[in-house]
Amino acid sequence: MAAFAQVSPDRVDSGRAPPVAETTPEEGAPQATAPIIPDATFEDALPPLSDDLNAPLEAMPALDEPQAQAPGTVATAGQGDLGTAPAQDSELAQPLPPLAVFDATPPAEIAGEGGDRTSAGIPYDMVVQGLDEIDAESEFRGLSALKEGGGKAANGAMIAARAREDEALAVRIMKARGYYDASAIATIGQVPSTPGRVLVTLSATPGPLYKLGAITVKAEPTVPPDLIRANLPLKTGDPIEADRVQGAEANVSLKLPQMGYPFAKIGTRDILLDDETYLGDYTLPVDTGPRSSFGTISTRGDLAFDAAHVDLLKRFETGELYDSRKVDDLRDALVATGLFSTVSVIPRRSHEAGPDGTERVDLLVRQNAGPPRTLAGAIGYNTGEGFQIRGSWTHRNLFPPEGALIGDGILGTQQQGAGLTFRRSNAGQRDKTFSLIARADHSNYDAFDAFTGTLSARWSYDSTPIWQKRLTYSYGVDLIGTNESVYNFNVGERKRGTYGILALPGQVEFDTSNDLMNPTTGYRLKLSLSPETSVRGAVRPYARMLIEASTYYPVTDSLTIAGRVRAGSIQGIDRDDLAPSRRYYGGGGGSVRGYGYQRLGPFDPNGDPVGGRSINEFALEARYRFGNFGIVPFVDAGNAYESTFPKGSDLRFGAGIGARYYTNFGPLRIDVATPLNPRPGDGRIALYISIGQAF
Known part of the structure; x- marks a missing residue:
């Protein structure tokens, strides 16, 4: 294959014969007439002329009657004897077919097998020189037209075009790095050792650094x-x-x-x-424009709520120096309500000076309310709890502003229930929530079988997937009526009992972790305290306490070590006077994995758990992530005790491995665990499926 070379246009040979120069005779000059020499062969081919001018003409021979050719003559392709007439083709007289029925499919020998037209292209290699000196070769190769071409082109012109494009690319990259006298040239030739293969060498000269x-x-x-x-x-x-x-x-x-x-x-x-x-x-x-301070807030559009509620969400005061971060914060708070399809916050000049000499800037909030109703569902499975299907219907703004009505239900092999919740978000203060809850549930576990009705009121300051806060808290009041089966150790059998419970639950959490659903760094501290009164024949006040700490340490970008410790105590009441549903139990997906749900702690003579007044738990995980998947080996330990304080002895250990699939709303968790020191009746394998990490 010949090497490519540039050829000047004035040297291009078209292959045509040189034109003949025409000479125009001068006006009035005598013209010489060249003698006409008859062609004997041509004359012999014509029919003889008759002297009788009135004689009829002889018929011309037909095309299908071949005429004898004179020796030495050559017949032109598609042309008969000079004395023949073209034949009439009946196909030519037919009308043309309509365009709609014309088959445009190329023949197989043109299309090629599978339509691959690049299989007959020209292969080429690329060498880059000079860019490595300024550490720019990697960037160049990532954008190179020759590199993107995959080392093959349909023809030499395409290779040359890609080379010219890469020349310009190399110059742009060098100038972007401060080499403004940069130049680059690409040369194209054959690979000496491989006939038919082209070598493109791009030579870059950065020049001085400006x-x-x-x-x-x-x-x-x-x-x-x-x-x-x-x-x-x-x-x-x-x-x-x-x-x-x-x-x-x-x-x-x-x-x-x-x-x-x-x-x-x-x-x-x-x-x-x-x-x-x-x-x-x-x-x-x-x-710069004018130096400005915050002014008023107005809103327009399809409103989800009015300007007064928008004013509640802001974290700045009128007259405060303008800060775009606080405007972004207000926009994020509006988005977090979930009530808008689109929302924007736009600063507008007022051209009015404030008391400090700055110009007042008013904020215009443009709203476009979105669909307020939501349907949601979830499904899960845990050994000991069985399958659970949860569903909910929410109207997020039935009672404006941000007054939601939520109906939810649960259908499981061991738990069924339904509830209705009124929730006011940003209730009088940003990020503060007020809730009223009414629920009816049935729980059927080895530990107890309970029919429970609950009325609750709660105030909370919580983290959300959008707003994760360091300090959160909640407090409220619960009124509970429950009928439960309980083992009576005095008579030696299980009986049902009805309890009335008044509780004042409260919780404080300090969270420095980097993610609610999948933390990889930081720590969390949580303290729960619930003064309660149980009524079953007599009034018995007591207090439930629980403290929990977890930490997350990133060993590498892919590996996180996570640990947790938890301890709880119930003070002021005998275990047998406490409703079974208010006792502490260990075991399960959120406790010591490998043991069944609520299977850790004291048992009755029938082998069913009866719960205790204290608990301790420990967990250690190694969370290794690769892409959207992860593997998590873990070890758990803990137990529940009849005493009011947990013990360090009689710990039960479980170990296993988990799989994670990371989604945009949190990891899907599948854990398989086994007890390391099982008791009689403990299963060998436990399976847990849920959303979010174990802790």
Whole structure:
């Protein structure tokens, strides 16, 4: 195969015969007539002429009557004897078929097997020289047209076009890194050892590196005076790199609205290069706009709630210096309500000065209310609890502002129930929630069989997937009526009993972890306290307490070690006077895995758990993640005790391995565990399926 070379247009040979020059005779000059020499062969081919002018003409021979050719004559393809006439083809007289029935499928020999037209292309290799000196070869190869072509092109012109594109790419990359005298050239030739294979060599010459000289900012005075320059991280002597310069300007665009200048605009930079000193003087014009403070809030559109409730969500005061971060915070709070299909917060100039000399900026909230109703469902399985199907219907704004009505139900092999909840989000204070709950449940476990009705009121300050807070709390009141089966150790049999319970539950949690559903760093501390009174023949006050701590340590980006410890105690009441559903039990997916749900703790003579007044639990996991999947080996330990304080002895251990599939709302958890020191009646394998990590 011949090597590719550039050819000048004036050297291109078209293959045509040279034109004949025409000579025009001068006007009035005598014209010489060349003698006409008859062609004997041509004359012999014509029929003889008769002297009788009135004689009829002889008929021309038909095409299908071949005429004898004179020796030495050559018949032209598709042409008969000069004395023959073209035959009439009956197919030509037929009308053309309509275009709609024309078959445009190319023949097999043209289309090729499977339509692969690149199989007959020209293979090529690429060599890059000079870019590795400035650490730019990797970036170049990631954008290269030749590289993207996969080492094959349909023809040589395509290879040349890709090479020209890569020349321009190499120059752009070098200039973006401060090499403004850069050049690049691509040469195309054969691979010497492989006939038919092309070698493209791109040679880059960066030239000298240009650096920043004088740095000038053109802007109106600011407060403080050096606000722009202090937030423009460029200094004399820095390379004039595009990423560095654009990043510095972006930082100014970000910082000015955070420091009271919501309408600041960055102008077009000017860099004057000196090819002798290789320095570039940099000038940046900035239109700061007025220094501003927060004014009023108004809203328009398809409203989910009015401006007064929007004002409740803000974390700034009227007259406070404008800060775009607080505007973004307000926008996020509006999105977090879940009541909008679209919502925006737009600063508007008022052209009115405030008492501190700043201009008041009013915020316009544009709302477009979204569908308020939601249907949700979940399914899960745990050994000891069986299958559970949960569903809920929510109207998030039935009682504006943000007054939701929620109906939920659970259908499981061992638990069934339904509830109705009224929930007011951002109730009088941002992020504070008030709830009224009415529930009816049936629970059928080895430990107890209970029919329970609950009325609750609760105030809470909670974390959500959008807003994760360090300090959260909740407090409220529960009124519970429950009829439960309980083993009576005095008579030696299980009997049913009815309990009336008044509880004042409270909880405080401090959370430094980085994620609610899948933490990989930080720690959590949680304290729960519930003073309660149980009525069953007599009034018996007591207190339930539970403390829990968990920590998360990232060994690598893929591996996290997680640990948890939990301890609980019930003070002021005998175990047998306590409703079985209010006692502590161990075992299950959220406790010591490997043991059945509520199977850790004291048992009655029939081998059924009866619960205790204290509990302790320990857990250690190694969470290894690869992509959207993960593997989690774990070890758990713990037990429940009849005494009011947990013991360090008689711990039960479980171990296993889990699989994780990470979704955008949390990891799907599948854990398989086995007890390491089982008791008679404990199963060998336990399976747990749920959403979220174990802790």
